[in-house]
Amino acid sequence: MRSSSPLPVPHRVAVxxxxxxxxFNLAIPELLFEKVEVDGRPGYELVLCTADPGQVVTxxxxxxxxxxxxxAAADADTVMVAGTGDRYAPDPRTVAVVRAAEAAGKRIASICSGAFVLAEAGLLEGRAATTYHGLAAELRRRYPSVDVQGDVLYVQDGQVMTASGYAAGIDLCLHMIRTDYGAAVANTVARLALVAPVRPGGQTQFTQTPLPPVRGNASADTRGWAMRNLDRTLTLADLARHAGVSVRTLTRRFHAETGVSPLQWLLHQRIERAKELLETTSLPMDQVARACGLGTADSLRQHVHRRTGLTPSAYRAVFSRLAPGAGARPTTRPSAPPAPAP
Incomplete structure (x- = not known):
């Protein structure tokens, strides 16, 4: 959950x-963070650093x-450790820098096997964390005090974030952008970078676990159709009818491809749509609720508070992208963000 205190602009990230x-790990932060603008200014300042400057082997x-x-990490607001092929003996200088950054209250993140550096620094003790699924058992064995989540894209536990392998680093960076600057900015960056939209987790101050990655495309058309019709009441029967299969088959496909039930997936999309409308319009709460299919302002309040820890009004106050006094965008049926890539 983002603090209500002003965020430094640009936010400094040391990788x-x-x-x-x-x-690939090094390319991900640059690909995404460099596309963030806040009031015409860069949202992030990125610096690459290493224990022995000069030629670094990949x-x-x-x-x-x-x-x-x-x-360079001393002046950063966020310190991120990229994956490495030498996870057995993390450089003690890097371990010390990461430990000092966490002690100073900085946000700490890792991608792939970078989690081993965080674990060696003691940052993951008693925390939930993840790494590349092929390394999860090893991380669990070497650091038994870490609650290793081997089947998720990324995990946030307090100020410490870890991503599993490869493209999950993209999901983590988009999550960080969304946390810092809101869902609308993160969705814009995803579109500019031609990557899948944000796959969110629970937005609480405790452990956050996102939707698992989408595996398969049998239900892709129905997922896209549902996201274009979030303002409608959609039942399991409606989704199954669109897919041309039975409810049982639809449910089995959704579990296989998204890791959750159809209605759980749909609720995630409704809440994300509500957050984007809160950020980009001044629509009254009851209209926001209807536009994203949550029904009533009370239902909107319940779901947004559960996800973000903020009431809809407070969320809008923190993340609104409207200039003071700007009016609502005229809307009858709002356009949905692009469907997740199959």
């Missing part, structure tokens, strides 16, 4: 590159030049 480092055997040392 630490252990050696050998994953080139996991693919290439060499990258990184000129900044670990001292």
């Amino acid at each position: 630490i590159a252990p050696s050998p480092v994953s080139m 996991t693919g055997g290439y060499a990258l030049r990184i000129d900044r040392g670990l001292e």
